[in-house]
Amino acid sequence: MTSTAKLAPRERLLRAAADLFYREGITATGVDKLCQAAGISKKSMYQFFATKDELLTESLTACGPASVAGYFADPAADLTPRERILHVFEHLEKLAAEPDFFGCPFVSAAAELRDPIHPASLVAGRFKQMMTDYFEAHARVAGATDPETLAKQLTIVYDGAAARSVVRATGLDGLSLLTASALLAAAGIHPAGRESDR
Known part of the structure; x- marks a missing residue:
C-alpha cells in the first residue's frame, strides 16, 4: 500500500480532509488543521481548492467509493x-x-x-x-x-x-x-x- 507520505500533496489533502471531517466534524476542522495533517501550506491548499467547502465536496467524492466498497x-x-x-x-x-x-x-x-x-x-x-x-x-x-x-x-x-x-x-x-x-x-x-x- 502506498504510504500517505509518498502521495501527491493534493491526494494527501483529500485523505486528511476525509479523515478529519469524519472524526472531528466539518465545523471543528479548520484550514490550519487540514494543512498540518496533510503536510502542506495554506497557500498550496488554496492552489488546489478555492474554499474549504470545495475541499469537503471533493474529499467526499474521492473517498466515498472506498467508504461504500x-x-x-x-x-x-x-x-x-x-x-x-x-x-x-x-x-x-x-x-x-x-x-x-x-x-x-x-x-x-x-x-x-x-x-x-x-x-x-x-x-x-x-x-x-x-x-x-x-x-x-x-x-x-x-x-x-x-x-x-x-x-x-x-x-x-x-x-x-x-x-x-x-x-x-x-x-x-x-x-x-x-x-x-x-x-x-x-x-x-x-x-x-x-x-x-x-
Whole structure:
C-alpha cells in the first residue's frame, strides 16, 4: 500500500480532509488543521481548492467509493440476494464495534451542513442512493413484494442503526441484522431454499 507520505500533496489533502471531517466534524476542522495533517501550506491548499467547502465536496467524492466498497458483497461470491443484502448489515455490525466508528460519513456531513443543495450534500445523497439501489436490485431478484419500499426501509434501518451506535458509544450486538432480517421476511424473502431465493 502506498504510504500517505509518498502521495501527491493534493491526494494527501483529500485523505486528511476525509479523515478529519469524519472524526472531528466539518465545523471543528479548520484550514490550519487540514494543512498540518496533510503536510502542506495554506497557500498550496488554496492552489488546489478555492474554499474549504470545495475541499469537503471533493474529499467526499474521492473517498466515498472506498467508504461504500466494503458494504457491498463481491459480485462473484456465491451468495443469494438475501445474503447480499444482509452483507451490508454484517459489515455495519463489524464497523460499529470499532472505537473509531463515527457513523455514516455521508449522513454526518449532510446533517452538519443542513443544506440539501450544498454540493457536498448532493454528493452524500448520491452515495446514499447507491446503497438504496443495491438493496432494491437484490430485493427485486429475490422476489420481494415491493422492492422499492423495502430498499428504503433497509436504508432507514442502516442509518438508524449507525446513529444508535454513535449515540450509545457501543456496538450493535446483532440488532441491525435482526431488524433487516425481519423486514426481509415480511417482504417474503426467507433464508430457506437458496435456489428460490436467488
